[in-house]
Amino acid sequence: MRSSALEELRPDAGSxxxxxxxxxxxxxxxxxTFRDADGIWSKVRIEDxxxxxxxxRDPRRVHAFYNERRRGLLGANIRPNAAHLALARLEREWPxxxxxxxxxxxxxxxxxxxxxxIHMHGELLKAECEHxxxxxxxxxxxxxxxxxxxCGRAAGLRPHVVWFGEMPLEMDRIGEALDRCGLFVSIGTSxxxxxxAGFVSETRARGTPSVELNLEPSEGASSFxxxxxxxxxxxxxxxxxxxxxx
Numbered sequence: 238m239r240s241s242a243l244e245e246l247r248p249d250a251g252s253x254x255x256x257x258x259x260x261x262x263x264x265x266x267x268x269x270t271f272r273d274a275d276g277i278w279s280k281v282r283i284e285d286x287x288x289x290x291x292x293x294r295d296p297r298r299v300h301a302f303y304n305e306r307r308r309g310l311l312g313a314n315i316r317p318n319a320a321h322l323a324l325a326r327l328e329r330e331w332p333x334x335x336x337x338x339x340x341x342x343x344x345x346x347x348x349x350x351x352x353x354x355i356h357m358h359g360e361l362l363k364a365e366c367e368h369x370x371x372x373x374x375x376x377x378x379x380x381x382x383x384x385x386x387x388c389g390r391a392a393g394l395r396p397h398v399v400w401f402g403e404m405p406l407e408m409d410r411i412g413e414a415l416d417r418c419g420l421f422v423s424i425g426t427s428x429x430x431x432x433x434a435g436f437v438s439e440t441r442a443r444g445t446p447s448v449e450l451n452l453e454p455s456e457g458a459s460s461f462x463x464x465x466x467x468x469x470x471x472x473x474x475x476x477x478x479x480x481x482x483x
Contacts, residue, residue, distance in 0.1 A: 246446050246463055247483050252419025253334040256324060257436055261425020261452060262469045263341055265318045268310065288400050296381040303396045304378040307361050310343050311376060317349035320424065320473035325350035327477045336414050340426065340433055342398050357405040357433065363397035366390070372397055405432060415439050421447040422476075425469050428455025437461055450476060 248254065260268070269277050285291050286302040309315070328335040328351055337346055337354045342361040346354050364375035369388035375397075384391045399405050415421070421440040428434050437447050437460045448463040449455060450472050458464060465472050 246420060246448055247480060248333070248419025248446070250332040253336065253414060253417055254327070254331060254420045254422065255414050255418040255436075255440075256327075256335065256337045256422045256424065257426060257433060258324075258337060258339045258341060258346070258424045259426030259430075259433075260341060261427075262318075262320050262473070263343055263345055264425070265320070265468065265470045266343075266345055267312075267315050268343060268345075283401055288402055290402075292395060292400070300379050300381065300396075303361065303398070307376070307378070310361055315343075315345075317345045318470045320469040321345050321349035321351070323474040323477040327480065328353055330481050333419070336418075338411055338414075338433075338436075340430065355407045355411060357399070357407060357411065359396070359398035359406060361396065361398065364394045365397040366393045367395060368393040408432065411436075412439075416443070418445060421445055422450065423447070423455070423461070424450045424473060426451070426455055428457035448476075 281302065285295075286299050292299045324335075324337055324346065328337070335353060337351050338357055339346060339354065340358050342356065342359050344360065344362055362374065362376055364373045364379060365371070366373070366385040366388060368385060368390045371385060371387040373386055379394055379396065381392055381394070383394050385393055415436055418440065421437060423437060426433065434457055437449075437457055440447055441460055441462070446463070447461045448465060449458055449461040450465045450467075450469065451458075452466065452468060454464065454466075465476060
């Protein structure tokens with residue numbers, strides 16, 4: 238990106254930067270994406286494992302799907318990559334606020350050191366009790382007959398993830414942040430999952446600069462004021478370096 242273009246992107250020092258991240262930022266850490274040609278949804282049907290109706294119909298199958306993904310996330314070979322680390326650095330060193338809104342259900346941002354974070358689609362390493370609505374840290378396999386540690390009732394635990402047809406989490410907080418941010422950054426997203434795909438349109442309507450950092454153009458690429466193409470582990474650290482230097 239030309240230096241003049243970067244100057245247009247740089248918000249005032251006290252401004253809020255909102256960063257949206259998707260599966261593309263975690264792919265280089267060894268986690269499968271969903272919508273790539275060889276991604277998760279090319280191997281299993283959404284209707285079978287990622288809706289509440291599927292969970293009611295066949296909880297054993299849904300639990301097996303998420304148990305496999307949870308075990309994979311906890312594998313010794315899975316760790317934050319340079320893009321995750323760069324965003325944690327941006328949070329530490331930017332003189333204003335930085336809020337990361339992730340569509341990912343992994344914990345790689347946390348492992349990298351990010352603390353101001355919204356998991357709008359939930360978290361794989363947590364369970365939710367349908368009886369008492371408690372949210373529990375969960376790192377083991379889960380089954381329908383397990384009991385909630387809080388209320389003690391069985392047959393109520395589900396993965397703390399947002400399934401298709403359910404409302405993403407903390408949308409009011411996200412909307413407030415989009416209203417007042419001075420820069421919107423999208424990293425590793427496909428641009429076809431709403432409401433996240435509409436965030437750039439919201440910020441564009443307010444005249445907020447935006448930039449897409451992605452290997453390839455997303456479906457909403459034309460809505461961004463700037464774009465940087467390449468691997469997240471390479472372009473995100475360089476982008477953060479430039480923001481902090483200027």
